[in-house]
Amino acid sequence: MNQLEALKQFTTVVADSGDIESVRKYRPEDATTNPSLILNAACLESYQHLIKDAIDYAKKQGGNKKTKIINASDKVAINLGIEILKNxxxxxxxxxxxxxxxxxxxxxxxAEKLVRLYEEHGIDRSRILIKLASTWEGIKAAEELEKNDIHCNMTLLFSFAQARACAEAGVFLISPFVGRIYDWYNNRKLLLEPYVADEDPGIKSVHRIYHYYKKHRYNTIIMGASFRKVEQILALSGCDRLTISPHLLEQLQSRSEPIERNLKPSTEGFYQPAPLSEAAFRWEHNQDPMAVEKLSEGIRQFAVDQQKLEHMLMSSL
Structure with missing residues (x-):
């Protein structure tokens, strides 16, 4: 049994990729996309039929240039999602x-528009997760969407305050960004040398969230994301889900050393604290400089890649 197969015994493996061939190869349970992954996929020749369909759709919908660009970029994301769901x-x-x-x-x-587009293609909303940045506004939007059976994946999550607010809002799933937390500390020479997974701030963050959720019996799923090395993934074996890029899935598949489950649910007593207020959330999140910086940076980068995709589509509309 290779390490990818062994990991699947403890954790639901998700492909962090817009590459359909990678999804077919590694056979994950779920898959995640984001503007950066969609932009990369849109540049590949094998996906041009999805781009053309999106452009044709936008032209048919009509409206001014801005409206057509928005409709085309939304349809690209949906088309890619539909192809992934086939696999x-x-x-x-x-x-x-x-x-x-x-x-x-x-x-x-x-979010409602994206779900409607999926449903127009016969895809039930139970197979869709809407990704939202874990800002206070994004979390409150997710709380509203969940009440209408639109399940959400809260992304760009770096602080414990974000994780706690998401659980209190009853969101379906969170994606704590292990690798980007690691990057922040590594760039400041704040990590041990040689690397020790148990001392990795990204790993410690997910451990804290996992034990808090299980102790207080929140139903929100924890999906570790944004990995830089296999050691980070294995340190989180037993986490509800892990979303993993193709090159790390390949490494796991090529290794056969035995692995152990590192995260197990707590059996402690049950109670849930009073929910954070907006003011308390903003204050607690603001106490973590890494989280403040990485959240804003992530939002900016995803926005840049979204604009690049729209610019690519613009010439054909």
Missing amino acids: IPGRVSTEVDARFSFDRGMCVTK
Whole structure:
């Protein structure tokens, strides 16, 4: 048994990729996409038929140039999601435009549109996760969407305050970003040498969230994300889910050393604290410089890649 097969005994493996061939190869349960992954896929020759279909759709819908660009970029994301769903048994995550990260109403509106587009193609909403940035506004939008059976994947999650607020909002799933937390500390020479997984701040963050959720019996799923090395993945074996890029899936598949389960649910007593207020959330999140910096950086980068995709589509509309 290779390490990927062994990991699947403890954890649901999700492909962090818009590459359909990788999804077919590694047979994950679910798959996640984001504007960066969609942009990369849109540049490949093998996906041009999905781009053309999106452009044709936008032209048919009509409207001014801006409206057509929005409709085309939304349809590209949906087309890619539909292709991925043909190759997995579970769910695909599709992300709301990062430029709406501080607009609760637009997050809800865009999420409802994306789900409607999937449903127009015969895809039940139970197979879709809407990705939203874990801002206060994004979390509150997700709380509203969940009440209408639109399940959400809260991304760009770096602080414990974000994780706690997501659980209290009853969101379906969170994606704590292990690798980007690691990057922040590594770039500042704040990590031990040689590397020790148990001392990795990204790993420690997920451990804290996992034990807090299980202790207080929150139903929100924890899906570790954004990995830089296999050691980070194995340190989180037993986490509810892990979303893993193709090159790390390949490494896991090529290794056969035995692995152990490192995360197990708590058997402690049950109670749930009073929910964080908006003021308490903002204050606690603000106490973590890494989280403040990485959240804003992530939103900006996803917005840049969304704009690049729109620019690519613009010439054909």
